[in-house]
Amino acid sequence: xxxxxxxxxxxxxxxxxxxxxxxxxxxxxxxxxxxxxxxxxxxxxxxxxxxxxxxxxxxxxxxxxxxxxxxxxxxxxxxxxxxxxxxxxxxxxxxxxxxxxxxxxxxxxxxxxxxxxxxxxxxxxxxxxxxxxxxxxxxxxxxxxxxxxxxxxxxxxxxxxxxxxxxxxxxxxxxxxxxxxxxxxxxxxxxxxxxxxxxxxxxxxxxxxxxxxxxxxxxxxxxxxxxxxxxxxxxxxxxxxxxxxxxxxxxxxxxxxxxxxxxxxxxxxxxxxxxxxxxxxxxxxxxxxxxxxxxxxxxxxxxxxxxxxxxxxxxxxxxxxxxxxxxxxxxxxxxxxxxxxxxxxxxxxxxxxxxxxxxxxxxxxxxxxxxxxxxxxxxxxxxxxxxxxxxxxxxxxx
Amino acid sequence: xxxxxxxxxxxxxxxxxxxxxxxxxxxxxxxxxxxxxxxxxxxxxxxxxxxxxxxxxxxxxxxxxxxxxxxxxxxxxxxxxxxxxxxxxxxxxxxxxxxxxxxxxxxxxxxxxxxxxxxxxxxxxxxxxxxxxxxxxxxxxxxxxxxxxxxxxxxxxxxxxxxxxxxxxxxxxxxxxxxxxxxxxxxxxxxxxxxxxxxxxxxxxxxxxxxxxxxxxxxxxxxxxxxxxxxxxxxxxxxxxxxxxxxxxxxxxxxxxxxxxxxxxxxxxxxxxxxxxxxxxxxxxxxxxxxxx
Numbered sequence: 001x002x003x004x005x006x007x008x009x010x011x012x013x014x015x016x017x018x019x020x021x022x023x024x025x026x027x028x029x030x031x032x033x034x035x036x037x038x039x040x041x042x043x044x045x046x047x048x049x050x051x052x053x054x055x056x057x058x059x060x061x062x063x064x065x066x067x068x069x070x071x072x073x074x075x076x077x078x079x080x081x082x083x084x085x086x087x088x089x090x091x092x093x094x095x096x097x098x099x100x101x102x103x104x105x106x107x108x109x110x111x112x113x114x115x116x117x118x119x120x121x122x123x124x125x126x127x128x129x130x131x132x133x134x135x136x137x138x139x140x141x142x143x144x145x146x147x148x149x150x151x152x153x154x155x156x157x158x159x160x161x162x163x164x165x166x167x168x169x170x171x172x173x174x175x176x177x178x179x180x181x182x183x184x185x186x187x188x189x190x191x192x193x194x195x196x197x198x199x200x201x202x203x204x205x206x207x208x209x210x211x212x213x214x215x216x217x218x219x220x221x222x223x224x225x226x227x228x229x230x231x232x233x234x235x236x237x238x239x240x241x242x243x244x245x246x247x248x249x250x251x252x253x254x255x256x257x258x259x260x261x262x263x264x265x266x267x268x269x270x271x272x273x274x275x276x277x278x279x280x281x282x283x284x285x286x287x288x289x290x291x292x293x294x295x296x297x298x299x300x301x302x303x304x305x306x307x308x309x310x311x312x313x314x315x316x317x318x319x320x321x322x323x324x325x326x327x328x329x330x331x332x333x334x335x336x337x338x339x340x341x342x343x344x345x346x347x348x349x350x351x352x353x354x355x356x357x358x359x360x361x362x363x364x365x366x367x368x369x370x371x372x373x374x375x376x377x378x379x380x381x382x383x384x385x386x387x388x389x390x391x392x393x394x395x396x397x398x
Numbered sequence: 399x400x401x402x403x404x405x406x407x408x409x410x411x412x413x414x415x416x417x418x419x420x421x422x423x424x425x426x427x428x429x430x431x432x433x434x435x436x437x438x439x440x441x442x443x444x445x446x447x448x449x450x451x452x453x454x455x456x457x458x459x460x461x462x463x464x465x466x467x468x469x470x471x472x473x474x475x476x477x478x479x480x481x482x483x484x485x486x487x488x489x490x491x492x493x494x495x496x497x498x499x500x501x502x503x504x505x506x507x508x509x510x511x512x513x514x515x516x517x518x519x520x521x522x523x524x525x526x527x528x529x530x531x532x533x534x535x536x537x538x539x540x541x542x543x544x545x546x547x548x549x550x551x552x553x554x555x556x557x558x559x560x561x562x563x564x565x566x567x568x569x570x571x572x573x574x575x576x577x578x579x580x581x582x583x584x585x586x587x588x589x590x591x592x593x594x595x596x597x598x599x600x601x602x603x604x605x606x607x608x609x610x611x612x613x614x615x616x617x618x619x620x621x622x623x624x625x626x627x628x629x630x631x632x633x634x635x636x637x638x639x640x641x642x643x644x645x646x647x648x649x650x651x652x653x654x655x656x657x658x659x660x661x662x663x664x665x666x667x668x669x670x671x672x673x674x675x676x677x678x679x680x681x682x683x684x685x686x687x688x689x690x691x
Contacts (some may be wrong), residue, residue, distance in 0.1 A: 036615050038516035119572065193610045200664050204612045204621070207410035207542070208656040215403050232612050239523060239539035239611070241530040258517075266522045 025060070025326055027052070027316070028087030029098040029309075030080055030108065033072035036202070036228055039258045040100050040305050044123060045070045046298050047306035048098065051313035054293075061317045062324065069093060075100060078106035084108045088115050094326040095120060095316060098309060102126035102172055116328045122312035124304055126171060127179075130358040133396035136328045138335055138357040140312035140350065141277055144172060144224075146390035147252035148179035150363045153389045154272065155180075155220060156187035158248050162194050164218035166209060168229060169200035176224045176252070183287035194218050199229075206233045210240050213393035220248040230259045234268060243268040255366070257303035260376040267368055267377035274365040277347040278379055279303040281364045290346035302346075311345035315352075315359075318343060336398055351387070356396040360387040402536030405451035407653045413542035415649025416549030420604030422624055422629040423556070423641040424597025430636025431593045434484060434495055438502035439601055440623030445601030446472060447614035448510055451519045461524035461610070468606040469599050476598030480591045481639055488590075503619055511616045518613040527610075541610060552600065553642055560638065569593055573636050628667050632674045632686020643682055 029048055031041030031275030043123045045068075050069045060066060069091055070077050071170035073080035080099070087093045088111065096112070096119040099105045100117050105124035109132065112119045118136045121129060127145040129137065155163070163181070167173030177196070184191055199211040210233075213221065225233050230251065237243060253259075290310070294302040302310075319341055323330035335341050340352035366379025425439045449468045454460035465652055483502065487494045530537035560566040570587050571579050580586050605618070629648055633640025648667055655666045678685045 011596075012440065034516060036516070036518070036617055039518075059688070202617075204618075205414055205652075207414065208407065208653045211406050211410060212656055228613055228615065231518055231520055235520070235523065235613075236539075236611050239527070239530065239541050241537035241539075245537075262518045262520045264520075266520075 014134060022064065024065045025095075026067050026069060026091060026093040027095050027097050027313070027319065028084070028091060028093030029068060029070045030073040030083060030087075030096065030097050030104065031070060031164065032075040032100045033070070034074055037075055037100065039304075040123070040227070041072070043099055043258075043300075043303040043306040044309040047294070047302065047309035048122075048313050050294060050297060050306075051317075055314070055317050060162075061320050066313075066317065070098075073099070073101070073104050076103060077103045079102035081107050081111070084111050085372075093117075095331075097312070097316065098122055099124045100305070102129070105129050109134055109137050112328070113176075118316075118326075118328050119332045120312050120316050121314045122309045126288055127175065127359055128171075130356045131234055131395065133356060135332055138352065140315045140352070140359045141308040141362065142361055143358060144252075144392070145175050145179045145392055146360070146363070147274065147276075147388045148176045149183050149253050149392060150274065150385040151184035151222060151250050152180050152187060153385055154365055154383060155184050155191075155222070155248070155250060158220060160219035160247055161188075161191050162217065162219045163191055163218055163222060164193065164195040164197070164213055164220075166197040166199065166206075166213060166223050166233070167199040167222075167224040168226070170201050173198065173201070173224050177222060180222050197223075199233075201229065203229065204232055206236045207240075210237050210242055214240065214242060214245055218246060220250060221246050223249065223251045224253060225251065226253040226256065228262075230254055231262045234259075234263055234271075234339065235266060238266070238268055240388065243270070248272055255368075255379060256305075257376070259300060260368070260378075264376055265370060267370070269367070269369050271368045272365060274363055274378070275304040275367060276363070277302075277307040278382075279307070279364070280365045280378060281304075281382060281384075282348055284346075287345065287346040311343065311347070311350060314345070315341060315343045315350065345362075353391075353394065354393040354398050358394070362386050363390065400535030405534065406538060407535050407657070408650075409538060409546065411540050411649040411651075411653025412536040412646070413545040413649070414652055415645040415647075416545040417604050417608045418606065418625060418629050418645035418648055419549050419642050420552060420600050422633075423552075423638055424600045424639040425623075425626045426630045426633070426636055427569070427638060428597045429630070430638075431569050431576075432488075432572070432590050433482075433576070434488075435492065435499065436597075437496060437499040437623060438506065438619075439499075439597075439626055440619040440621070441503045441506035442472065442475070442598045442601040443605035443617070443622045443626075444614065444619040445475070445509065446605030447612075447618065448514055448519065449513075449602065450606035450609050451521055451614055454521070456519070456521055458522040458524045458610075460462075461526075465603065465606055469603045472599035472602030473595045475602070475691060477591050479598070480594035483593060485587070485590075503623070507616050507619055514614070514616075516616060518615055520613040521609045523610045532652045542589045543631065544677035545607060551602075556638060565589070565592060620673055625667070628671050631671055631681060634681025636685075637681065640681050640683035 031044045032039045052066045056065045099121050100123045100125045121139045122141050125144040127143050165177045199209050250272045252274045255275035293311045319331050319334040323334035335352050336354040340354045342351045350359045352359050363385045366382040368377040369380035421443050428436050446468050450464045453467045454464040527541040530539050629644040633644030651666045
């Protein structure tokens, strides 16, 4: 009858295991929800929420519902780290998620080793994040180097030689230009650089940069101005007749709805732009259903950040399902197994590269054009850059 | 090509100076005539941009009426703010003004965020200015020329007002000796309300005039007030013409500095300010503080 003494313990263990099965899987998301970039954080958290609701409607993951906790990191690394720690220690989240700003992503990444917790980044685009080869950091969106390589692949096909740059004066702008021009010179050794302009990030007056650029008479201009910077630059450049003089204006982040929306009918036509996702591409059942669901729920078109967060959440759920656990090590193996986790996102196939945990995917580019159906410019003459054109070598080993 | 180009740089520099002047002249006047350091000055500049957006519903056609309405609204808002918030603290130490106007800055920023959201609000170039003018084969953006004209007109009217009207004479007198003005039986409270309302109206007009080239954001206010302070420190706090000189210097240094040292554009205004502070701590056209005996 000694066993009877163990009965309460056994009962407790069974009870705990059962309760564990009902416990939600907590996902702690960091987005910019205040300040000038709040539009990005808003669409990111909306996309993530839509995915969570879909997954829970199917019965969750491992029989447990997903619970999304969204906090504002203000795009500030100190705030990001503080909030991430709070999510891990107080909210007891199983996974960290999201992150818009590159500097926040680099500041939060070390916590994944400290707490043995996975981090799935869906927006921040600095190549450095995945070049650090951290075991529990995953990026399900493409990064700035892939964008720059895609831009170079396109630029190499254009009938122009004189290139210039205007980009924000911080890591993202500088590294993107370096990646772009290095790659372009590999593909087309005859190109030359005639001017580089570096306005402060968040500038409101681009006049002197615009005139200095025009003076150099470039035929093609590469730019990584994004968000409000691009909105303001485009309006001022238009007043100078800049876009009439420059034959090709190439911007890998210019097709964001956060740019085209505010520009409305004022957007110059014929800019060669991309975003990491464009809601009218591809014209598939899957994508149309996603756009429809998103519009019904939030009453706006899904921006790239919305789709990336949505797809990232689904990829995370797939990995947890495959790992049968939320443990960081198990999730890592699930992401890396079978040549890397793949997922059919609204934008098309995403594949995780096992070595550096960077997702590769095809990218859509196009020329801006106005149409009567939309209050903003849309992409015309679309050019699809296959994932293979953006696969750069990595130092990471698994 | 080159002459046209330098002329174009000059115009863009002056256009930038024009918005700086509209922004800073009120700050300078308010300090000169009332002794108030108004940290919330940039917030009224921001408010001007948002009000233009609200009055015209973001449509370029309503631009001219919108500008007039913004200037009028700025007058009213300035008068109300002065009566309700500024008046009780004239006799208090300066730290009260700084606390109060800084609080106003924070409150207005959040009010705007609440009313318009955090996203950019933008406004198209008015149809009148849609295409550039060509001079010497160089495209000159017509809106920049308009800005220069607007600021020149304002400066001229301000000069006429200060020189030729009784109220203007009182304002100038107030910048020199406020106690004496009261002793002479001038209605100083009314004078203060007018100066504050006028200064705020100019800042709001400046913000509205800049909207077609930029976008209204809740973060505008802080940037604007920093720039305004740089301008008045260079020109001399309390001097209308100092504000004009400071704005023009800032505009030109920005426009031509970029040709010489493009990677140093952020440093120029501060370097200029530091130089002025070292050589003439009271500003180029400011007066050194009177020695109290």
